[in-house]
Amino acid sequence: MTTPDALPALLAALHDAVGPAGLVTDPDQVRSHLTDWRGAYSGEAAAVVRPASTDEVAAVVRLCRGAGVGVVPQGGNTGLCGGAVPDASGRQVVLSLTRMRRIRELDPANQTITVEAGVVLQSVQEAAAAADRLFPLSLGAEGSCTIGGNLATNAGGTAVLRYGTMRDLVLGLEVVLADGRTWHGLRGLRKDNTGYDLKHLFVGAEGTLGIITAAVLKLFPAVRSRATAWVALPGPAAAVELIEVVRALAGDRLTGFEVMSRQSVEFVLAHAAGARDPFAEAHPWYALVELSDTLPDAGLGEVVETALGEAFERDLALDAVIASGSAQVAALWALREGISEAQNREGPSLKHDVTVPVSRIPAFVEQTDRALAAAVPGIRVVAYGHVGDGNLHYNLSKPADSDDAAFRARADELARVVYDSTVSFAGSISAEHGVGVAKRDLLTDYEDPLELELMRGVKALLDPAGLMNPGKVLPAG
Amino acid sequence: MTTPDALPALLAALHDAVGPAGLVTDPDQVRSHLTDWRGAYSGEAAAVVRPASTDEVAAVVRLCRGAGVGVVPQGGNTGLCGGAVPDASGRQVVLSLTRMRRIRELDPANQTITVEAGVVLQSVQEAAAAADRLFPLSLGAEGSCTIGGNLATNAGGTAVLRYGTMRDLVLGLEVVLADGRTWHGLRGLRKDNTGYDLKHLFVGAEGTLGIITAAVLKLFPAVRSRATAWVALPGPAAAVELIEVVRALAGDRLTGFEVMSRQSVEFVLAHAAGARDPFAEAHPWYALVELSDTLPDAGLGEVVETALGEAFERDLALDAVIASGSAQVAALWALREGISEAQNREGPSLKHDVTVPVSRIPAFVEQTDRALAAAVPGIRVVAYGHVGDGNLHYNLSKPADSDDAAFRARADELARVVYDSTVSFAGSISAEHGVGVAKRDLLTDYEDPLELELMRGVKALLDPAGLMNPGKVLPAG
Numbered sequence: 044m045t046t047p048d049a050l051p052a053l054l055a056a057l058h059d060a061v062g063p064a065g066l067v068t069d070p071d072q073v074r075s076h077l078t079d080w081r082g083a084y085s086g087e088a089a090a091v092v093r094p095a096s097t098d099e100v101a102a103v104v105r106l107c108r109g110a111g112v113g114v115v116p117q118g119g120n121t122g123l124c125g126g127a128v129p130d131a132s133g134r135q136v137v138l139s140l141t142r143m144r145r146i147r148e149l150d151p152a153n154q155t156i157t158v159e160a161g162v163v164l165q166s167v168q169e170a171a172a173a174a175d176r177l178f179p180l181s182l183g184a185e186g187s188c189t190i191g192g193n194l195a196t197n198a199g200g201t202a203v204l205r206y207g208t209m210r211d212l213v214l215g216l217e218v219v220l221a222d223g224r225t226w227h228g229l230r231g232l233r234k235d236n237t238g239y240d241l242k243h244l245f246v247g248a249e250g251t252l253g254i255i256t257a258a259v260l261k262l263f264p265a266v267r268s269r270a271t272a273w274v275a276l277p278g279p280a281a282a283v284e285l286i287e288v289v290r291a292l293a294g295d296r297l298t299g300f301e302v303m304s305r306q307s308v309e310f311v312l313a314h315a316a317g318a319r320d321p322f323a324e325a326h327p328w329y330a331l332v333e334l335s336d337t338l339p340d341a342g343l344g345e346v347v348e349t350a351l352g353e354a355f356e357r358d359l360a361l362d363a364v365i366a367s368g369s370a371q372v373a374a375l376w377a378l379r380e381g382i383s384e385a386q387n388r389e390g391p392s393l394k395h396d397v398t399v400p401v402s403r404i405p406a407f408v409e410q411t412d413r414a415l416a417a418a419v420p421g422i423r424v425v426a427y428g429h430v431g432d433g434n435l436h437y438n439l440s441k442p443a444d445s446d447d448a449a450f451r452a453r454a455d456e457l458a459r460v461v462y463d464s465t466v467s468f469a470g471s472i473s474a475e476h477g478v479g480v481a482k483r484d485l486l487t488d489y490e491d492p493l494e495l496e497l498m499r500g501v502k503a504l505l506d507p508a509g510l511m512n513p514g515k516v517l518p519a520g
Numbered sequence: 521m522t523t524p525d526a527l528p529a530l531l532a533a534l535h536d537a538v539g540p541a542g543l544v545t546d547p548d549q550v551r552s553h554l555t556d557w558r559g560a561y562s563g564e565a566a567a568v569v570r571p572a573s574t575d576e577v578a579a580v581v582r583l584c585r586g587a588g589v590g591v592v593p594q595g596g597n598t599g600l601c602g603g604a605v606p607d608a609s610g611r612q613v614v615l616s617l618t619r620m621r622r623i624r625e626l627d628p629a630n631q632t633i634t635v636e637a638g639v640v641l642q643s644v645q646e647a648a649a650a651a652d653r654l655f656p657l658s659l660g661a662e663g664s665c666t667i668g669g670n671l672a673t674n675a676g677g678t679a680v681l682r683y684g685t686m687r688d689l690v691l692g693l694e695v696v697l698a699d700g701r702t703w704h705g706l707r708g709l710r711k712d713n714t715g716y717d718l719k720h721l722f723v724g725a726e727g728t729l730g731i732i733t734a735a736v737l738k739l740f741p742a743v744r745s746r747a748t749a750w751v752a753l754p755g756p757a758a759a760v761e762l763i764e765v766v767r768a769l770a771g772d773r774l775t776g777f778e779v780m781s782r783q784s785v786e787f788v789l790a791h792a793a794g795a796r797d798p799f800a801e802a803h804p805w806y807a808l809v810e811l812s813d814t815l816p817d818a819g820l821g822e823v824v825e826t827a828l829g830e831a832f833e834r835d836l837a838l839d840a841v842i843a844s845g846s847a848q849v850a851a852l853w854a855l856r857e858g859i860s861e862a863q864n865r866e867g868p869s870l871k872h873d874v875t876v877p878v879s880r881i882p883a884f885v886e887q888t889d890r891a892l893a894a895a896v897p898g899i900r901v902v903a904y905g906h907v908g909d910g911n912l913h914y915n916l917s918k919p920a921d922s923d924d925a926a927f928r929a930r931a932d933e934l935a936r937v938v939y940d941s942t943v944s945f946a947g948s949i950s951a952e953h954g955v956g957v958a959k960r961d962l963l964t965d966y967e968d969p970l971e972l973e974l975m976r977g978v979k980a981l982l983d984p985a986g987l988m989n990p991g992k993v994l995p996a997g
Contacts, residue, residue, distance in 0.1 A: 241971065471713070
């Protein structure tokens with residue numbers, strides 16, 4: 044712990060290290076770094092710095108270490124768990140990576156791109172496309188979130204089914220360690236078995252073990268054809284069977300398989316301008332199926348039709364439409380992507396991001412729905428997500444015409460219902476959003492104590508002074 | 521360190537823990553556990569135990585820990601770097617996992633299989649196939665090597681191009697830690713962001729951080745069609761361009777891309793019964809290209825023809841044949857798979873398993889070939905491998921009619937030539953074979969000292985007494 048007197052000296056030293064352009068002083072700008080984009084988490088900071096290079100990041104870390112001040116790394120600040128927001132003490136330094144936005148190298152033959160942590164995800168997608176390659180990570184915040192944040196939270200999104208999470212997309216890292224040294228691990232190798240794999244420690248650690256400043260990412264061949272279908276389903280069990288039917292035929296061409304309950308779609312139809320139900324009748328569940336291929340004329344429509352034919356025969360599908368033209372594709376994706384926003388318009392919503400094994404999705408939904416209905420009769424469950432990954436966003440809206448505050452007051456209790464059920468199906472209480480502060484204390488109850496002990500050992504090894512994003516991820520011992 | 525007197529008590533206690541069936545006493549059997557399959561590494565052991573369950577593994581680890589005796593885990597004993605062989609002291613215990621060979625679960629809808637460490641790789645492939653799924657890891661030793669060894673060495677093989685190494689194929693692990701506790705991390709989840717990823721510490725650690733006893737592995741849709749082509753190339757630069765041409769069209773259908781120099785093929789033609797050159801003329805290099813698809817009638821032949829057409833136009837291919845029928849496919853693969861054995865028949869061979877970024881393969885081959893020819897005029901370079909992963913087996917045979925012993929005596933010097941060149945192209949001196957004892961001391965020269973320091977920290981954290989596979993992977997500090 045530093046003394047109050049140490050802060051002015053630290054601020055002066057930080058100014059010297061990052062220059063005037065690297066110190067955020069405009070009060071509006073400072074404020075935007077102290078609160079997450081949803082306004083759900085806020086803190087105070089001794090300073091907000093924006094170093095422009097790895098050496099500057101290292102200098103900031105060394106100065107903060109010398110002063111015993113915690114460092115909170117921040118990317119696009121689009122996280123959902125408060126992992127990039129400082130605490131309330133006003134004694135932490137926010138280190139924004141957003142000035143480190145250089146694409147250092149794109150190597151088409153090696154199928155890699157080397158980028159700094161502050162590069163926005165969409166810029167990586169665009170740079171890959173310009174080189175006739177695909178960078179597959181895709182998620183709602185892609186216009187604002189940064190590669191550093193994607194790595195720190197092991198981001199997921201809609202293409203995990205085929206391409207994996209961010210962890211699967213990284214070959215090498217450059218990391219400023221807690222002691223201010225830089226690990227130069229920017230290797231672009233598909234195979235490297237020279238000892239322990241250190242990069243996987245930093246991916247998903249939310250900045251608590253070191254600060255990722257650059258990464259070598261995998262690229263893939265560009266996609267030249269797509270087919271998109273919207274399928275009405277009797278329930279989640281049919282979704283799990285349908286994914287098997289499609290995958291057995293389409294293999295790696297299956298790049299998206301999103302499901303949503305009728306309730307989810309109803310909110311979109313009620314609140315999103317121009318949203319239209321593709322079918323005349325309501326159905327209990329829906330799947331949005333996307334196939335893609337590197338061949339321009341890959342016959343994907345035929346593959347989808349064959350799969351849907353089998354699905355109808357086996358009573359897995361109640362109705363289906365294959366999108367014709369990009370406007371219809373966009374309209375179908377808008378139904379899926381509008382859910383979160385539409386639910387917010389409906390009133391307070393309690394959000395949970397969980398995974399279970401894919402095979403256990405149907406039983407999990409049934410049991411959780413039942414437990415929630417018992418706890419809050421009339422509760423509206425907005426369950427949707429990436430079912431091919433076993434990942435559901437299991438969000439809750441209050442019963443119609445009930446009291447907002449009373450519903451919000453039960454947030455922790457209802458979260459317990461969802462998480463207890465998740466864990467009873469061998470699932471995870473944080474699928475793709477990370478832990479941050481939002482789920483930190485839940486780990487005490489839901490994580491294997493031995494695993495927590497090992498994680499604490501890793502933390503003590505790499506950040507013995509506890510100054511890397513203090514208070515995030517790991518609950519107090 | 522234990523005293524000599526402690527060993528008899530340890531042996532008695534081990535006998536109690538694993539029973540008579542778990543203690544190997546037959547001298548021939550004992551010997552087979554003390555030497556690797558090639559006969560390149562040998563040691564002595566206080567005992568060879570074969571526990572039948574995770575609890576028995578844990579009991580053995582606790583007993584050895586109490587006696588201060590090192591534990592050397594061993595799977596199929598097919599490693600190439602001596603990682604599974606005890607040292608010469610006769611004071612280590614070999615712990616063979618080969619009795620732990622249960623397939624605990626196959627979950628088709630979750631696309632996972634849960635297996636014990638001693639299950640042979642081929643058995644996993646067969647179990648997957650029986651469930652109409654694919655387990656893609658494939659390598660020469662698949663009939664003998666075990667999943668535990670595959671995980672401990674992060675095995676690669678011929679399908680890495682599409683499916684990744686063993687690290688990419690594992691979702692969860694069960695591990696007996698150095699203190700004898702068991703970490704139950706057998707999760708079958710595609711997404712789990714609750715803290716640090718511990719499993720990646722144990723994968724590729726060659727048993728030096730704990731003993732993997734079981735794993736949840738990913739399965740994939742079964743493959744229903746294949747196309748295989750043998751292509752004559754002017755050199756490695758054409759190989760790198762050809763892979764781009766094929767991948768741009770075929771995308772994920774490209775599941776194999778092996779290259780070999782003319783010298784490699786000449787040894788096979790000279791020594792392998794029935795081997796036949798597919799072409800009338802000799803060519804400098806060759807590629808074996810394999811496409812596969814989940815659709816039974818996927819038009820792969822047409823895709824290969826289109827790709828080869830472009831390759832001929834761009835002077836990347838000198839000649840090509842597309843295999844018709846499984847006999848021809850097998851004959852082409854035999855040319856590739858016979859290289860290692862054929863080279864052994866030619867006399868002493870010095871083997872090196874390296875990666876560089878794919879884009880740098882041509883310059884790497886040119887520079888390394890030149891440096892070797894300068895060191896040993898007439899040296900015969902047998903370069904071949906998984907060029908799509910940047911991985912070459914860069915093996916050396918002595919000049920024809922020269923002295924065996926004189927050539928062998930220069931092994932270290934010539935290895936330095938290959939590794940210096942590798943590192944100058946930002947490569948790795950161990951691509952897929954691991955470190956073991958073979959490359960341990962090389963890490964001192966070729967690994968980043970900071971990285972070695974971090975690895976030593978991890979080792980001290982997880983194995984403070986240094987009893988997990990002592991003397992492997994990490995060079996003395």
